[in-house]
Amino acid sequence: MVQYSHSRLSSFENCPQQFEYRYIQKIEVEGEGIEAFLGKRVHEILERLYHHLGRHGRPPSLSQVQKRFAQDWELHWHDKIRIVRTEREPGHYLQQGERCLENYYRSHYPFEEGQTVALEKPISFQLDPEGRYRMRGIIDRLTRQSDGTYEIHDYKTSGFLPPLSRLEKDRQLALYQIGIEQSFPDSERIELVWHYLVFNKTLRLRRTREQLEDLGARTIQLIDQIEASSSYPANPGPLCRWCDYREICPSALLPASDAGNASSERTPPPEPTGSLHAVPATPSQATTPRPPAEDAVQLSLL
Numbered sequence: 354m355v356q357y358s359h360s361r362l363s364s365f366e367n368c369p370q371q372f373e374y375r376y377i378q379k380i381e382v383e384g385e386g387i388e389a390f391l392g393k394r395v396h397e398i399l400e401r402l403y404h405h406l407g408r409h410g411r412p413p414s415l416s417q418v419q420k421r422f423a424q425d426w427e428l429h430w431h432d433k434i435r436i437v438r439t440e441r442e443p444g445h446y447l448q449q450g451e452r453c454l455e456n457y458y459r460s461h462y463p464f465e466e467g468q469t470v471a472l473e474k475p476i477s478f479q480l481d482p483e484g485r486y487r488m489r490g491i492i493d494r495l496t497r498q499s500d501g502t503y504e505i506h507d508y509k510t511s512g513f514l515p516p517l518s519r520l521e522k523d524r525q526l527a528l529y530q531i532g533i534e535q536s537f538p539d540s541e542r543i544e545l546v547w548h549y550l551v552f553n554k555t556l557r558l559r560r561t562r563e564q565l566e567d568l569g570a571r572t573i574q575l576i577d578q579i580e581a582s583s584s585y586p587a588n589p590g591p592l593c594r595w596c597d598y599r600e601i602c603p604s605a606l607l608p609a610s611d612a613g614n615a616s617s618e619r620t621p622p623p624e625p626t627g628s629l630h631a632v633p634a635t636p637s638q639a640t641t642p643r644p645p646a647e648d649a650v651q652l653s654l655l
């Protein structure tokens with residue numbers, strides 16, 4: 354029985370041809386986009402930060418965090434990383450990651466908001482009582498507040514900030530809420546929290562019971578549609594430039610040259626939740642108070 358993920362569903366919705374390449378033909382791809390590389394490195398560091406806090410009872414310093422990020426960036430860098438926006442250097446993305454971490458660190462120090470229940474938590478759950486429609490996912494960070502509210506946190510490293518109306522329809526974290534309700538019987542209140550790290554912006558929403566039931570029904574319908582499909586038409590568009598299969602896909606929509614192309618700036622890379630409009634990234638906030646002991650010698654981030 355197939356366990357569906359949010360990205361598997363999104364792939365079908367965005368371009369059935371891509372879905373076929375990835376999930377039916379299972380064509381392996383070499384390399385990764387720089388946006389995915391950046392996201393992985395930032396997620397790893399934030400996971401390490403909270404592990405460190407749990408183990409040692411105090412956070413690492415900001416300089417330790419930044420140093421480890423730079424080390425890991427270099428350690429994992431490889432020559433199959435693709436930069437679609439060729440006008441940008443790898444250093445642009447490295448700085449973006451540094452800004453994400455610095456913003457988060459300064460806003461959340463000393464990281465005492467809520468009890469961390471799990472980090473990078475795999476979840477598996479069902480959408481129907483019989484368990485015919487099964488889903489899985491990974492929660493970046495799950496916390497529990499003192500009043501019993503669970504929070505599902507998601508880190509975003511994208512340079513695009515979606516409007517709240519977009520997040521109100523976001524499927525990924527709402528599905529995870531269904532999963533948490535099944536795994537944690539005491540989770541009577543759940544909040545969905547998105548951290549748009551580049552913008553130092555945290556967005557929070559709750560879903561009503563009706564919204565969750567509607568989401569479950571719509572997701573089941575989509576899975577039925579996928580399973581009844583026997584043809585997978587291409588849906589070429591701006592996201593072809595980030596598609597893993599653009600070199601083998603006869604329908605790929607690729608501009609002759611991306612450099613200096615105005616549409617290049619307007620097209621967001623395929624972040625899981627998607628986003629509709631670009632907002633220029635700002636340098637980290639000079640006005641944010643500096644955490645104490647930032648430069649003090651502290652325990653290793655390892």
Ligand code: SF4
Pocket residue numbers: 368370371587588589590592593596597598599602603604605606
């Ligand atoms: S290149 Fe474009 S049309 Fe082809 S599979 Fe990828 S997203 Fe679909």
